[in-house]
Amino acid sequence: MSKNKWISKTIALLFLIFMGIIWITPLIWGVLTSFKTQREILTAGFNLLPVNWVLDNYTHLLVNNRSTPLLRWFTNSMVISVSHTLIVLVVVSLAAFAYSRLRFRGRDPLFMFLLATMMFPAVVNLIPLYVIVDRLGWVNTPLAMIFPGVAGVFNIFLVRQFMNNIPIQYDESARIDGASDLKIYFSVILPLVKPVLLVVALFSFTGSWNDFLWPTIVVNDVNNMPITPGLQLLQGQYQAQPGMLMAGALVALIPTFLLYLFAQKYFLQSMSLSVGVKG
Template sequence: MRKNKLGSRIIAFTFLLILAIIWVVPLIWGIVTSFKSEAEFSTIGFKFLPINWVLTNYTELLVNNASTPLFHWFANSMIISVSNTVLVLIVVSLSAFAYDRLQFKGKNALFYFLLATMMFPSVVNIIPLYKIIDLLGWVNTKWAMIVPGAAGVFNIFLVRQFMSNIPISFDEAARMDGASDFTIFRKIILPLTKPVLYVVALFTFTGSWNDFLWPSIVFNDIDKMPITPGLQLLQGMYQSQPTLLMAGAFIAIVPTFILYLFAQKYFLQSMSLSAGVKG
């Protein structure tokens, strides 16, 4: 029995190690490429590590950036991602509370209808969504990125499932003490759902930060672009600049990488979809 368990662990470890290598090696290669000169990258064949480590790509991005305002892109992405995350947490937590705790006519039918919309790919909504944004006058503004993704169906489903594990007796005891529905949500439900809300915030911030297609459509002013669609300008009109692009990509992933380091424990806590109530 012990030999079988040991063999299974070795196989699982080997499989995970292979996956880790497949995922990590391209990332490391991209980072070290950002420290190569354009001449070295173009003239020398494949070489993993640079012969001469240089900072010219970062200098060109951060100092000589008249045509590529990286600081503006970075600030735009930060404002958009943080605002979108806050709005999503407000809308999703209230919606999940309503679908799980409140009683109103057609609640289940409406919720299942929302779930059914998940079967359609998001790209189907691009044209009608752009028409709505255009009518509101939000083209080329941050509102076009902040508002449309505020009520993600999957996030509502995830938080609702988490809330369903919180005993309903908590609500009943609070109502006996005269608490309103909003008081129950704010003082009982919300604190117990923090782990899953951290995960929603993590996914929302990362998705908003890394979004490429939608901001490429709604932004045409270079100074107002987020950083991800702005990176495509580093490729040049007639030739690509891989080393410069890798430097920009490395700068772009730093915030999400730091966020994952601080939020990973909440991600693991939420995977059980349990509120973790003791007693």
């Protein structure tokens, strides 16, 4: 290895270590703060390690929680996120199949129009979407958070690009054997696009789980809240409660952390839309 390459790699490594420290320090501080008492947080200054390790914040959230039912919020979020993700997989895969493999008049212009809608900020849709949800009677129900966004254009684009790399000869061979479009979708295309569908599931679940703005608009019943907007109730009426907030945030972090931990290879695979089919 030449001297210049060694220097450049050393600089890159030091930079990555520095950025890693910047990223992980707030997380470590949050974890340790969740084990501190309220008094210690407010009076002891900036101490990274707790003077006295306590579980009061977790006990209050998980046991004495009439006004802040964290476990109920956690269950609500799990039901909403899992249901939303499953519906997204069905809708997105079928839409991508239609735009990638079927031939019908106006297909490409319609898809270009859908892509153009991505230029509009999401907040533009909040009022019309709320009116629709209210007319359907879904306000303060999980349905208001499950169905909006199931036909995300970016997800359709991602899966369509993946399907375009599958040779069209697979479809033609299946049609020669008498397979219908749905048969081709289930038996030929769907098994080949599992990697990208796992990526879509990852994005959809984390997006639904971490969503804050929309649930605060359509839900005002404490018992029907998901966990992310519910955490704002832990701030207290007259003063913030950092220990409880950190404890609640760590509980809310568990599902997404585990999901990324076990599905990280599919997340990295999504960085390239040119993944082809071997064989």
